[in-house]
Structures are given as C-alpha cells and as structure tokens.
Amino acid sequence: MADFDFAAQPGVDEKLIRDLATLRFLDDASNVLFVGPPGVGKTMLSVALGRAAVDAGHRVYFTTAAELAAKCHKAALEGRWKTCMRLFAGPKLLIIDELGYLPLPEDGASALFQVINQRYLKSSTILTTNVGIADWAGAFGDATVAATMLDRLLHRAAVAGIDGPSYRLRGHQNQADAMRKGVNARVS
Numbered sequence: 001m002a003d004f005d006f007a008a009q010p011g012v013d014e015k016l017i018r019d020l021a022t023l024r025f026l027d028d029a030s031n032v033l034f035v036g037p038p039g040v041g042k043t044m045l046s047v048a049l050g051r052a053a054v055d056a057g058h059r060v061y062f063t064t065a066a067e068l069a070a071k072c073h074k075a076a077l078e079g080r081w082k083t084c085m086r087l088f089a090g091p092k093l094l095i096i097d098e099l100g101y102l103p104l105p106e107d108g109a110s111a112l113f114q115v116i117n118q119r120y121l122k123s124s125t126i127l128t129t130n131v132g133i134a135d136w137a138g139a140f141g142d143a144t145v146a147a148t149m150l151d152r153l154l155h156r157a158a159v160a161g162i163d164g165p166s167y168r169l170r171g172h173q174n175q176a177d178a179m180r181k182g183v184n185a186r187v188s
Contacts, residue, residue, distance in 0.1 A: 001048040009041050011164030020049055020158060023056055025124055026092055031157040032126040035133065038101075039166025042128035046095050049126060058092040065099040068115065069108025076107070089118040093126065100131030100139045109140040113149045120152045127153065 001021050006014045020032060032049070034042035050060045063071075068088065075084030088094060094115070104112065119125055136150060137143035 001045075001052065004041060004044060004048065005167070008167060009162065009164050011036070011040060011162045012045075013160060016158060016160055017045060020160075021052060023049075023053055023058075025158060026053060026058060028156060029119075029121055029124055031124055031153050033133075033153065033157055033159045034126070034128045034162060035131075035159065036162035036164075037130055037166070040162040040164050041167055042162060043097050044167075045160075046097060046126045046128055050093060050095050053093045059090065060093045060095065061088070061091040062095045062097065063088075064097045064101075065104065065112060066102045066108075068096060069104050069111050072111030072115070073105070073107055076111075085114065085118055088115045089123070091123065093124050094119060095126045095128075097128045099127055099129040104140065106141060109142060109145050113145050116149050116152050121156075125153065133159075 001017070004012075004017070006012055006017075025032060032046075034045060036042055047062070050062055053060050071087075072081075072084055075081050096112070096115075099112075116125065131139045133150060133154075136146040140146040140149075
C-alpha cells in the first residue's frame with residue numbers, strides 16, 4: 001500500500017483505501033469492488049490488500065476471472081466440482097482480478113456466481129473490473145445471473161470507482177508532452 005501513488009491517481013478515494021487497509025472489511029465478510037479502466041491501479045490495490053491480509057495471518061487466494069472459470073469448467077468435467085468450490089470458498093479473502101477483460105463462457109459466469117454464492121456472508125471477496133456495474137448483464141450474457149451476483153456482492157461492499165489516467169502509460173504521456181513542447185518551440 002505504501003507504494004501506491006495517490007497523487008498520480010487522483011481518481012482514487014484515499015480515505016476509503018486507507019480504511020480498507022485496516023482490514024476491518026474481513027471481520028464482517030464484506031466485499032470490495034474496484035471498478036475502472038485499465039491501468040488505474042485496481043490490481044495493485046487488490047494485491048496490496050491481499051498482502052496485508054496475509055501479513056495479518058489470513059488465507060488469501062488470487063485468481064483472474066478467466067482462470068477461475070477455466071478451473072471450474074475443468075473440475076466439472078473431471079467430477080471435482082465440490083473440491084473446486086471448497087478451494088474458492090475456503091480463503092478468508094478471495095481476489096478475482098480482471099472481470100470483464102475477457103468474455104466468460106456461459107458456464108464461466110455460472111461458476112463465478114456459484115463461487116460468490118458460496119462465499120456470501122462468510123468470507124470477503126475483492127473483485128476488479130473494467131465493466132461498470134450497470135453493464136454487468138451484457139458482460140455475463142445473462143441479466144438474471146448478473147443481478148443475483150451483484151445482489152450478493154453489493155449487499156456488504158465498498159465500491160471504489162477509479163477514473164483517471166493509466167499509471168502504466170504515464171511515462172509515455174510525459175514523453176509525448178515533452179516532444180510536443182519541443183516541436184512547438186522550434187515552430188515558434
């Protein structure tokens with residue numbers, strides 16, 4: 001958390017993030033949703049909270065939404081569905097990264113719902129997504145699954161909407177600005 005540059009990302013609610021860093025959200029099995037475009041720090045903040053939870057002695061599991069869907073699909077084919085659900089239901093904190101970056105197959109959305117349902121009111125989940133909450137029905141291809149999943153996720157949740165420039169592209173933007181200034185100085 002100490003490495004996160006709040007000054008470089010003004011779209012982050014620093015007070016909310018500092019409160020989340022206390023890990024109180026784990027005590028009442030609350031969830032955290034980081035919503036925003038690529039490069040704004042959603043994954044970095046999720047990992048920082050995950051590391052803090054590990055340092056505090058909690059079990060944490062990190063996965064991407066696509067990886068979760070693939071593991072669940074494979075487990076279902078191999079007759080290991082219950083074992084797979086225990087894997088994802090077990091940790092005090094489950095971090096699901098990159099929801100919406102890749103399309104989920106129909107059974108992937110169903111698997112994600114079942115994982116969220118297994119954890120509901122028992123354990124915390126952090127989810128990062130580039131898909132606004134209003135657009136989840138389209139992302140999942142099923143409005144009912146999306147609404148039911150959101151109902152469980154948002155019941156006890158902190159939602160951190162991050163809208164700002166890409167941290168990764170900041171250096172490129174600075175270079176482009178410098179080049180533009182140099183060209184404009186020569187033209188004048």
